[in-house]
Amino acid sequence: MTAVEARQKLAMDAIKNAFGTDAGEDSINLFVEHHLEELPQSYWQLHLGSSTPEPSAVIGLLKLRSSWGEGDIENFDFTLPDEVTNYVVSVHFDSGGTIDEISMES
Numbered sequence: 001m002t003a004v005e006a007r008q009k010l011a012m013d014a015i016k017n018a019f020g021t022d023a024g025e026d027s028i029n030l031f032v033e034h035h036l037e038e039l040p041q042s043y044w045q046l047h048l049g050s051s052t053p054e055p056s057a058v059i060g061l062l063k064l065r066s067s068w069g070e071g072d073i074e075n076f077d078f079t080l081p082d083e084v085t086n087y088v089v090s091v092h093f094d095s096g097g098t099i100d101e102i103s104m105e106s
Contacts, residue, residue, distance in 0.1 A: 003072070003073075004067065004073050007072070007073055007076070007093060007097075008064060008067065008073075008076055010093075010099065011076040011078070011091035011093075011099065012062070012078070014091055014099045014102060015027075015028050015059060015062065015078065015089055015091065015102060016059055018102050019032070019055075019056065019059055020055075020056075023102070024102070026103065026104065027089055027102040027103050027104045028059065028089050028102065028104070030104050031087060031089050031104045032055045032058045032059065033055070034087070034104075035058065035080060035084075035085060035087075036053075036055060036058065039080075039084055039085075043082075043084060047061055047081065047082075048060075048061070058080075061080055061081060062078040062079065062080065062089065063078060063079060063080070063081050064076060064077070064078055065077045065078060065079045065088055069093075072093070072097070073093075074092060074093045074094075075090060075091070075092050075093075076090070076091045077089070077090045077091075077105070078090075078091070086106045087104060087105070087106050088104070088105055088106075089102065089103075089104055090102070090103050090104070090105050
């Protein structure tokens, strides 16, 4: 596993760990809640086999949209498949390689 792949995995693990907690309130919790309300039931049926999936199932759909940074990759943006949204869950690593922010951005 490359260093970038390792950081990507850490970023995804951090999103999963933040979900349902106060730390995820303005990021992954909001992302999931918003998309469950806004996307048609047919989208969820296609991707998750249920028109009303469990919120935690949505996290399993997240795909890396982009990553960037100076030197080491510092930012990872995850979103839903099929370009159904402009929103991402963004994970930022500080200069020491520690995650210092998870946010929902457009």
